[in-house]
Amino acid sequence: MNGDALLSIGELARRTGLSVRTIRFYSDAGLVPPADRTRAGYRRYDAGAVARLDLVRTLRELGLDLATVRKVVEREVPLSEAAAAHAEALDVQIRVLQQRRAVLTAAAGRGSTPEELGLLHRLTRLSGRERQCLVDDFLGAVLDGLRAHPAYTAVARSLTPEPPGLPDPEQVVAWAELAELFQDADFRSSVHRMAGELAADRARDDTTGLPLVLAEAVRARVGPALAAGVDPASATAAAVMAPVVAHYGRVLGHAEGRGTTADAMLRHRLADRLEHMNDPRRDQYLRLLAVVNGRPVPANLAPALDWSVRALRTTRRV
Known part of the structure; x- marks a missing residue:
């Protein structure tokens, strides 16, 4: 081989911008072997070593391991595949x-x-299967006995968190707080009762134009009255609640026009129902659920429930 065409390791370093130490390392690793050696044992490289080193440096800077780089430069593996x-x-x-x-x-x-940092870290590391087991355990407890109900699937879907694979910080916190609620025995009992009521409070053939679900009927009807500052003890409040009472009567299968006593009993029963529904953890759960699922956070229902109960506890009737 013509020695004049070969490069010393120092010359190769100047051409590539790599240090002599780095080139020696790559050479010893078999990535850029010398083309020849002098009688004194000094390495000599051909011109192709420059391009080879450029490729090795690029692949290493992109994070490929030495074994993969070797396969690429030896053409054992196509560059595109690597x-x-x-x-x-x-x-x-x-x-x-x-x-x-x-x-x-x-x-x-x-x-x-x-401790909280450890909890956040553990929760985000859960596999999809592990997250599903956590959710299934909670829903299995709170929806126990409702599987045969026609509304079961809709209720279960409305209560199911679906944490994303890459949650943002707000979703991480919301998921952690949901996980804490999952373990709260009293909350489980409360949700179990509310879920049963939710499954049962859908009025058939509702003619009021309100949403069929009682909670949403209250939100739709009472929200404007709250915003307008209507006194819950006023005749206006009674008129606001009348369609909701009628809705609830249809839920229970009551006929229209049952009389003053029956109407009062229905109003008080509805007030009891709304009080049961008014667990602050309900709004907390729905807020966290919306954050985790990446959906708009629903307005807090508690003010509408409080107002409705006060309106229903009066004796005024329209």
Whole structure:
């Protein structure tokens, strides 16, 4: 071989911008072997070593491991195949980093203790199967006995959180708070009662134009009255609640025009029902659920329920 055409390791370093130490490392690893050696044992490289080193440096800067780089430069693996595999691996790493960032941001925003940070981290690391088991355990407890009800599927869907694979900090916190509620025995009991009532409070053939579900009927009817500052003890309030009372009567299968005593009993029964519904944790759950599922957060129903109960507890009737 013509020695004048070969490059010393120092010359190769000047041409590539790499250090002699780095080139020696790549050479010893078999990525850029010398084309020849001098009698004194010094390495000599051909001109192709420049392009080879450029490729090795590029692949290493992109994060490919030495074994993969060797396969690419030796043409054992197509560059496109190696690039696709590495891009896929980077996607996984990016998701992990984004998840970690969300947890740390959430912990910083909450001023979390080490215990809370550990909880946030564990919850976000749950697999899809593990998350589903956590949700199924909660829903199985609160919806026990309702599976045969026609509204079961709709009720279950309305209560089901679906945490995203890459939650943002707000979703991380919401998911953690939901997980805490899942373990609250008293809340489970409360939701079990509310779920049963929710499944039963759909009026058939409602002619008032209100939503069929009682809670939404209250929200639709009472919301404007609250905004207008209507006194719940007024005749106007009684008129506001009259369609809701009629709705509830149809839920119970009551006929219209049952008389003053029957109407009063219906109003008081509805007031009891709305009081049961007015667990502040209900609004908290629905708010957290909306955040986790990436949906608009519903307005707090508690003010409308409070107003409705006060209106129903009066003796005024329209």
